[in-house]
Amino acid sequence: MVNVRTMKPIPPLLANIEEREVLRKIKKQKLYLLALLLPFILFIIGFEIGPLVAMLKDSFYADDGIQVTIQQYLTIFKSKFYLQAIQNSLVISLFSAVTSVIIAVIAAYSFTKFSQKIQNRLLMIANMTSNFEGIPLSFSYIILLGNNGLFTLLFSKLGLDIFAGFNLYSWTGLILVYIYFQIPLAIMLIYPSYQGIKKQWKEASSLLNGTALSFWIHIGIPVLLPSIAGTFSILFANAMGAYATAYALVGSNYNLLSLQIASLVSSDVSLRPQLGSAMGVLLAATMIGAMWFNERMMRRIRRDLR
Amino acid sequence: MKSSLAFHKVIVGLLVIYLIIPLVGTFLFSMAGKWDHTILPESYTVKWYIELFQDERFYRALQHTLFLIVVTVGLSVVIMLPTIFIITVYFGKWEKWLQAASMLPYGIPPIVGAVGLIKVYSDGPIQIAGTPWILVGAYFITILPFMYQGIRNSLRTVNAIQLVDAAELLGATKFQAFRTVVFPNIISGILVSTLLSVALLFSEFAFANLLVGGRFETIQIYLADKLNKSGHLTSAIVITYYSIILLLTGTVLKLTFRKENAPSLLKG
Structure with a gap:
């Protein structure tokens, strides 16, 4: 081993100065680079973390915005009306997620029986229709199955009263549309x-x-199970947070968590931002729970299959 | 074996019909002249589309939406590219924080995000609630997961760290290395996430309605407002809107497909 220093002797003082120079240059460069990160940090604080913290903080204030209290959470858990909103959201999300997962498990299995080319086509149809959601989707269901919908009129003219007791602007209608986008x-x-x-x-x-x-009982289903559970949690979260579809279909005629939050923080009549914040915190907690569950399930898949 | 294939054909057939009926129905409705007691419309017309394309409010809404998309996606590319580049290349230890911050919006629905945004921006030093600028901020966060993943994956695919090292070794400055070596190599990779973001923002309603509403009417707000008026005209809006979405996602699918196929061709 040959030491570089011994080969080309540099007076120690000079080397020190050079080193310091380089270090200072690197430090200056790093500072410069850090400055370039500033806009990103500002956006994250201003529009992601900041609002979440503000919502959390706001949920612990009374309606006057001055007194610190857990009253808002107590109000929710004591009120039949708000508990019903939570319950309706949970039921509709669970129901639509379970139904969609079952249909998807069967349909995706049927997909695998076709040639690769057809499989790709089918996936493309799934991808394209998954973009048909929110307001346009609700509208589509209204013209098909609404009070004067094409199918509603058609079936009643044909004398079939399948849709006689059916009301699109209700729980059954919501479920139907939710399942469609899930x-x-x-x-x-x-x-x-x-x-x-x-x-x-x-x-x-x-x-x-x-x-x-x-085979399916002992091998197939157990292998699929983590991904089924993970998918379920994503669909559940998706339905819990859904707002546009419900807004377009039932307006404020149906008691859902997302619709209640919206009317508490942005309507002109029932403005109670602190209560809305508390309900927002509850919804966020549910979503984070579902995502955490999904993450755990995905880890299991990776350990099992790879 | 044959009967089982027939079974799968029935399942897939039913599914496809179920998925496309609302679309076909809306399309027919947008083209229908008279249609009240037959299975298919009695007459067809394009007058709803003509009416739509003469509606100034439609153009203004489209303009507003495009403005928001261009500003937000442009800002996102300009900010996220250097941010992700700098952190992956020079501050590797912060990468997990960047990832956490970028993926968080994925788990926060707009309805929750809006609560805090209204709180922060309706009073205090920056009062932008009700203006398009609060939407730019909210949308920047909405598309963050897609932009982050797209840019990070492209940087990894082109081995950005080694590329920069090599360029610096040859005497280039950091900025030169980024601009002339890394940037041209990842531009196509970013295109996919950009288009996805555009499609996502095009169909965004919750933030637009809660934060700004009618004060800056976007295409979705316009649509929601027309929902209970002329059904035919609204169908024409839905079909026009969905065609744009199809065009965007179709391009995305084509681009990703090409990218996925290329390496497998090389592998032979």
Whole structure:
């Protein structure tokens, strides 16, 4: 080993000065680079973290905005009306998520039976229709199944009264529309996990005298389960936070958590921002819970399959 | 075996019909002249589209939406590119914070975000509630997860760190390395996330309605307002709007497809 210093002797003082010079230059450059990060940091504080903190803080104030209290949370949990909003949101989200997952599990499995080209086409249809949501989707359902909807009129003229007791602007209508926008998303999320089930596993299972049914019970479904659970939590969160679809379909005629929050923070009649903040905190907590669950499930998939 | 394939065909067939019926129905309605007691319209007309394209309010709403999209997405590219570049190349240890901050909006629905935004910006030093500028901020955060993932993945694919090292070794400054070596190589990768963001913002309603509403009418607000008026005209808006979305996402799909296919071709 040859020491560089011994080969080319530099007076220690000079080396020190040079080193300091370089260090100062690097430090200056780093400062310059840090300055370039400033706009990003400002946006994050101003529009992401700041508002979340403001909402959390605001939820612990009384209606006058001065007194610190947990009154807002007590109000929610004591009021039948707000509890019902939470319950309606939970039920509609659970119901639409479960239904869509079941349909997606079956449909995505059917997808895998077709040629790769057709599979890609089908996925493209799912992708395209997943963009049909919110206001346009609600409108579409209104002209098809609303009071004067095409199907409503058509069926009543044909003498079929399937839609006689049906009301689009109600719980059943909401469920129907929610399921519609959840299905394409569910298919896109579940479809990839079918790629993880190898043909050889089926062969091995049948070599060991397993039937198709026993394969799915003991191997197929357990392998799919984490991704089904993860998809479920995403769909659940998606429905809990949905606002546009419900707003367009039922306005304020139906008691949902997202509609209540909106009217508490931005309507002219029932403005109670602190109460709205408390409900926002509850909704955010539910969403974070669902995302955390999804994250855990995704980790399991990775450990199981890779 | 054959009967089982028939079963899958029925399932997929039903699903596709179910998914496209609302679209087909809306399309037919937008083209229908007289349609009240038959399965298909009795006569067709384009007068709803003519009426729509003569509506100045429609153009103004479209203009507002495009303005928000151009400003937000442009700002996002200009800010996020250097930010992600600097952090991945020079401050690797902060990467997980960048990721956490960028992915957080994914779990926060607009309805929750709006509560805090109204609180912060309706009084205090910066009063921008009710102006388009609060939407620019909110939308910047909305598209953050997509922009972050798109840019980070492109930087990784082109081995940005090694590229910069090599360029600096050859005497280039950091800015030169970024501008002449890294930037041209990732521009196509950013295109996909940019288009996705555009499509996302085009269909954004919650923030627009809660933060600004009728004071700066976007295409979605316009649509919501027309919802209970002429059904045919609204159908024409929906179809026009959805065609734009299709065009955007179609391009995205095509671009991602090409990208995914290229390496597999190389692998042979």
